[in-house]
Amino acid sequence: MEVRAKASYVRIAPRKVRAVVDLIRGKGVREAMGILKFTPNAGAAVVEKVLRSAVANASHNHNLDADDLYVGATYVDHGPTLKRYHPRQRGQMFSILKRTSHVTVVLQERQLTGAAKKPSEARGKKSEAES
Numbered sequence: 001m002e003v004r005a006k007a008s009y010v011r012i013a014p015r016k017v018r019a020v021v022d023l024i025r026g027k028g029v030r031e032a033m034g035i036l037k038f039t040p041n042a043g044a045a046v047v048e049k050v051l052r053s054a055v056a057n058a059s060h061n062h063n064l065d066a067d068d069l070y071v072g073a074t075y076v077d078h079g080p081t082l083k084r085y086h087p088r089q090r091g092q093m094f095s096i097l098k099r100t101s102h103v104t105v106v107l108q109e110r111q112l113t114g115a116a117k118k119p120s121e122a123r124g125k126k127s128e129a130e131s
Helices: 014-024 029-037 042-061 119-123
Strands: 002-010 069-078 082-087 093-098 101-109
Touching (some): 002 042, 014 029, 014 069, 014 101, 029 042, 029 069, 042 101
Antiparallel strands (some): 082 093
16 A cells, blocks of 8 residues: 655755655655664655654544555655845846755555465465364
8 A cells, every 4th residue: 555645836946855765765764763863954844744644644533553654755856946046246236046845755555575464364274273
């Protein structure tokens, strides 16, 4: 199952947020929260908020356990740019570009492998007590 959360029009440059997002891609939810908590970048707070929202969506809407989830995909798209101007010498103006971002976090449920299941379930045979 796939659960997603998105924050739109966040007032931080996409380049700064992408550096943080690359740290948590493919990690478990608990590990990703720990990484974001101790990352000193401004984008870490934004990504952590979106990750918490995705976990809340998974547990509330789909009855999924947070321990079974991992960060499947995360991406940052650029939003509209706010254009401001700074007056300079001799009547010139320099432009200031205030960039915005759309941050998306997609959580996926871990699939249990044959080794993680009970041996009797993995083989598909009944145990001796059942027969």
